[in-house]
Amino acid sequence: MTTATRWLTGLVVLLLLLALLGGALVWRTHGDRADARTAQERYGDVLAAADREVTAFVNLRYDDPASIDAVAAGATGDFRDRYVRSSQRVARVLARHRSVSTGRVVWSGVSAVSPDRATVLAATSGTVSNDRSQGTPRPRDFRFEVTLVHVGDRWLTANLQFVGDSA
Amino acid sequence: MRRRTTGLLAVACLVLAALAAGEAWYLWGISDPTPTTQRPVVIGDVDAQTAVETAAQDAAAIFTTSWRTYDQHLARVTTLMTPDMAERYRKTAEPVKQRTVAARAVTSTRVAGSGVVRAGTDEVQALVLLDQRTSQNGGVPSFTARRALVTMVPSDGGWLVDNVQTQ
Numbered sequence: 001m002t003t004a005t006r007w008l009t010g011l012v013v014l015l016l017l018l019a020l021l022g023g024a025l026v027w028r029t030h031g032d033r034a035d036a037r038t039a040q041e042r043y044g045d046v047l048a049a050a051d052r053e054v055t056a057f058v059n060l061r062y063d064d065p066a067s068i069d070a071v072a073a074g075a076t077g078d079f080r081d082r083y084v085r086s087s088q089r090v091a092r093v094l095a096r097h098r099s100v101s102t103g104r105v106v107w108s109g110v111s112a113v114s115p116d117r118a119t120v121l122a123a124t125s126g127t128v129s130n131d132r133s134q135g136t137p138r139p140r141d142f143r144f145e146v147t148l149v150h151v152g153d154r155w156l157t158a159n160l161q162f163v164g165d166s167a
Numbered sequence: 168m169r170r171r172t173t174g175l176l177a178v179a180c181l182v183l184a185a186l187a188a189g190e191a192w193y194l195w196g197i198s199d200p201t202p203t204t205q206r207p208v209v210i211g212d213v214d215a216q217t218a219v220e221t222a223a224q225d226a227a228a229i230f231t232t233s234w235r236t237y238d239q240h241l242a243r244v245t246t247l248m249t250p251d252m253a254e255r256y257r258k259t260a261e262p263v264k265q266r267t268v269a270a271r272a273v274t275s276t277r278v279a280g281s282g283v284v285r286a287g288t289d290e291v292q293a294l295v296l297l298d299q300r301t302s303q304n305g306g307v308p309s310f311t312a313r314r315a316l317v318t319m320v321p322s323d324g325g326w327l328v329d330n331v332q333t334q
Contacts, residue, residue, distance in 0.1 A: 002169065008176035015183035022190030029194055040206040043283070047207060106334055107316050109219075109282025109294035110208070121282040121294055123314035123334060141334065143296050143312055145280065163279055163296055164312065 043110055049074065049155035050120035050146040051105045057160060058103030058124050058142065062094035076149060076156035099130040116150045121163065199288050208286040215286040221326040222293035222317040223281040229331065230276040230297060234268045248328045249320060270303040284316065291319045
């Protein structure tokens with residue numbers, strides 16, 4: 001064996017050990033990054049689901065029954081059952097007062113999240129017009145707390161409540 | 168035969184060196200992800216939670232004022248801010264102080280809720296819901312349900328307020 005061959009053999013062994021160590025680190029890092037990506041995407045998913053539900057909730061029209069159904073479409077459990085049971089009454093009240101509410105989510109933020117449950121706060125801005133306002137849209141800003149649960153591959157609303165005076 | 172062995176070892180060296188370089192790039196060459204709509208939170212839960220809790224406490228302090236102690240308030244809350252934010256805040260403080268003193272206004276603020284909107288390594292945005300009570304000339308306090316988007320940036324001493332938007 002020549003000197004060059006001995007040196008190259010030593011280098012191959014060294015690089016092999018380095019590559020094996022690197023491979024182990026890559027394997028572990030890849031797993032950590034995949035877990036982190038899943039957790040990070042969960043935030044996006046729950047915010048998107050909460051924004052959809054809150055947007056549906058602040059966009060109700062007396063002349064568009066589908067707007068009432070849109071809230072139920074993103075809901076689940078007792079909240080959905082209660083909402084569906086009361087939806088005919090809600091529709092009658094909206095129609096009686098010729099009520100139209102419009103709005104959008106200005107900001108929303110995750111206050112708690114786990115793989116199967118999340119709580120999101122949302123701030124909305126919009127308007128409400130009805131017979132009392134003689135059809136004139138009046139500004140209405142709301143604060144909501146939305147509880148979501150993971151059902152299948154979707155995040156659905158298990159509760160939605162106004163955040164009022166906490167005192 | 169000897170030249171063939173040397174050649175094979177040299178090729179093995181190159182392949183292993185390339186493999187190690189690829190592994191090093193994967194481990195240290197990929198930059199941290201930036202927040203997107205799909206992945207709005209790209210830092211750890213503990214870091215995000217710490218930033219949001221600091222944002223909530225600081226926002227409550229910033230929005231709690233009294234006509235008797237406005238100068239002390241200004242001196243205290245500007246230590247919670249980045250230099251840029253503190254400068255902007257001081258510029259708006261004088262007319263606010265004059266109105267506050269003229270009305271003998273006392274405003275107390277408490278946090279009704281908070282959540283993370285976006286979070287990256289260099290900036291975190293928090294939605295903070297604040298309940299504000301303001302009394303003027305010793306009268307009955309009026310209630311305001313405030314919503315604030317608080318931008319926090321990291322510093323050597325912890326998270327600092329870099330911007331506050333309210334609605």
